Amino acid sequence: MTRTRAIVLPAWAGKPVEAEHSGWPVVERFEPPEGDCGVGLTDLSHRPKAILQGPAVAQLGLSKPGQAVWNGQAMAGCLKPGQAIIFDLGGPVEPEWPDSWYSDMTEGWVLLGIWGPQAAEVVQRLVAVDIERPDMPGPLYFAAGSHGIRVQLVNLRGQGPGFLLACDRSQAQNLFDACLRAGAQFDLKITGVKAFYEWFDRLAIAAGVDSSNRQ
Amino acid sequence: MAFLINCPNCGHRNPYEFTFGGECKQAPGQDADMKAWCEYLFFYENMPVFQDEWWYHAMGCGEWLKIRRNIATHEIVEV
Numbered sequence: 001m002t003r004t005r006a007i008v009l010p011a012w013a014g015k016p017v018e019a020e021h022s023g024w025p026v027v028e029r030f031e032p033p034e035g036d037c038g039v040g041l042t043d044l045s046h047r048p049k050a051i052l053q054g055p056a057v058a059q060l061g062l063s064k065p066g067q068a069v070w071n072g073q074a075m076a077g078c079l080k081p082g083q084a085i086i087f088d089l090g091g092p093v094e095p096e097w098p099d100s101w102y103s104d105m106t107e108g109w110v111l112l113g114i115w116g117p118q119a120a121e122v123v124q125r126l127v128a129v130d131i132e133r134p135d136m137p138g139p140l141y142f143a144a145g146s147h148g149i150r151v152q153l154v155n156l157r158g159q160g161p162g163f164l165l166a167c168d169r170s171q172a173q174n175l176f177d178a179c180l181r182a183g184a185q186f187d188l189k190i191t192g193v194k195a196f197y198e199w200f201d202r203l204a205i206a207a208g209v210d211s212s213n214r215q
Numbered sequence: 216m217a218f219l220i221n222c223p224n225c226g227h228r229n230p231y232e233f234t235f236g237g238e239c240k241q242a243p244g245q246d247a248d249m250k251a252w253c254e255y256l257f258f259y260e261n262m263p264v265f266q267d268e269w270w271y272h273a274m275g276c277g278e279w280l281k282i283r284r285n286i287a288t289h290e291i292v293e294v
Contacts, residue, residue, distance in 0.1 A: 065224040065276065080224040080276045128229055143225065145232045145274035 006110050006172035007043055010180070013190035021046050022093040029192035038187035039122050041179050042113040042196040048088040048095040049111060049166065051103040052076070057084045068139035068154055075154055075164065077141025085141065085152060087111060087164055089200065109152075110172040113196045114179065115162035118186040123153065123163050125182040131155050131163075147178045158203030218289035224276040236269030239281060263287035 001023045009016060014030035024046030034040070052060075061069050062078035069076050073090035086102070088095055097104060114122055123131055127144045131153065140155040149171045154164040167175045180188065219227040238259050243251040260266065263286060270280045283293035 066226075080278060129226075143275045143277075145229070150274045 003046070003107070005043065006045060006169045007176045008173060009043075009190060017192065024093065027192040029194045030190070034189050034191045034195055037116060037189035037191070038118040039114060039116040039183045039189070040119075040191040040195055040199065041176075041183065041188055042115070042191050042193060043176075044089070044111040044113050044164070044193065044196065045109075045169075045172070046093060047106075047111055048086075048091065048093065049105045049109050050086040050088075050095075050097055051105055052084045052086055052101055053082060053103075054101040056099075056101050057082055060084060064136075066133065066136060066140055066142065068141040070139055070156070075139065075156070077139075077152075077154055079141070079143060085166075087154065087166065108169055109166045110169050110175070112165040112176065112179065113162070113200075114165060114183075115160070115196065115199050117161065119161040119163055122179065122183040122186055122188065123155075123165075126165075126178060127151060127153060147174060149175055149178075151175065156203060160199070160203070162199065162203060218291065220270060220272075220280070220282065220291065221294055222272050222275055222278070222280065223294060224278060225272065228272070228275060230270075232272060232274035233280075234271040234273045236271050236279065239267035239269060261286070265290075265292065 003024045005025050014032055016027040017029050017031060018025050019028050026046050027043065057078065060076050062076060062084050065078050065080050067078045074086050074088040077085045079085055120131065126146045129142055129144045133140050139157050142153045144151055144153065149167050152166040156162040156164065165175065218230060220230055220233060221227050240255060243255050265283055265285045268282050268284055270282050272278050272280060280294055282291055284291045
C-alpha cells in the first residue's frame with residue numbers, strides 16, 4: 001500500500017533523500033546536510049499511533065491525566081481516565097496492536113518531532129498551556145488548542161528539550177506552517193528522521209533503554 | 216471572555232478550547248406537546264445569575280462538562 005505525505009516541504013529545506021517504509025515516503029535526510037540547528041522539526045507521520053481505551057490504560061502505569069510513560073519503544077500518554085494515546089517510535093512500522101482496545105490512528109494523525117536546545121521556546125509559542133508542569137515528574141502529555149487546531153503534545157523530558165506534536169492529518173499543513181513561523185527566529189531547520197533519531201538515541205540511552213533494533 | 220474553565224482532566228484552560236453546549240434543562244416527557252418541545256429546544260432563560268451549562272472540551276480531552284457559571288460575571292463555582 002502506498003501512502004502519501006500530508007505535508008508539503010518548503011524548497012529551502014533542501015533536497016529530501018527519501019526511503020520507503022511500509023509504503024510511507026520517509027525523508028531520511030536532506031541535501032545539503034542539515035547541520036547543527038537551534039530547533040529541528042521532523043515529520044514522523046509514518047510511525048504507528050493509536051488510541052487505547054479500557055483497563056489496559058492502568059496496566060501501562062498511567063493513572064493520572066497528563067502523565068506519560070516511555071517503555072523504550074513507545075510513548076503512552078494519559079488523556080483522561082480510561083483513555084491513552086500511543087506514539088510508537090521504535091517498533092515495526094506496520095504494528096500489530098495487541099487487542100481490540102487499540103484503535104489505530106496512524107493514517108489519521110500526523111506526528112511531528114520538535115527537538116533541540118530551543119525547542120521549548122517554539123512550543124511555548126504554539127500552545128497556551130504550561131508545558132513544564134513542575135508538579136508532575138517524568139514525560140508529560142497534553143491535548144490543547146493551537147491556531148484553532150486540536151494538538152496533542154508530549155514533552156519527552158529527556159536530557160535535552162524535545163517534543164512530539166500530533167494533530168488530524170487534514171490539519172497537518174497548518175500545524176507544520178505554524179511550527180515554521182514560531183521557529184523562524186530560533187534557527188529552526190527541517191530535518192530528516194536520521195537527525196531526529198541521532199538526537200533521540202541519546203535520550204534513550206539516558207533512560208537506560210536499548211533502541212538499537214529500531215526499524 | 217476573561218475566565219478559565221478548570222477541566223478535571225486537563226486543568227485550567229481557555230474557554231475558547233471549549234464549545235458551549237447550552238443551559239442544562241430537563242427534557243420534556245415523551246408525551247409533551249410541540250410547544251413544550253419548542254421551548255426546550257429553542258428558548259433559554261439566559262438570566263444574569265448562576266446557571267448550569269454544558270461545555271464540551273473540543274480541543275482537549277473531549278469530555279462534556281457540567282459547569283455552574285454566573286453569566287454576568289463569568290464566575291464558575293462548580294465543574
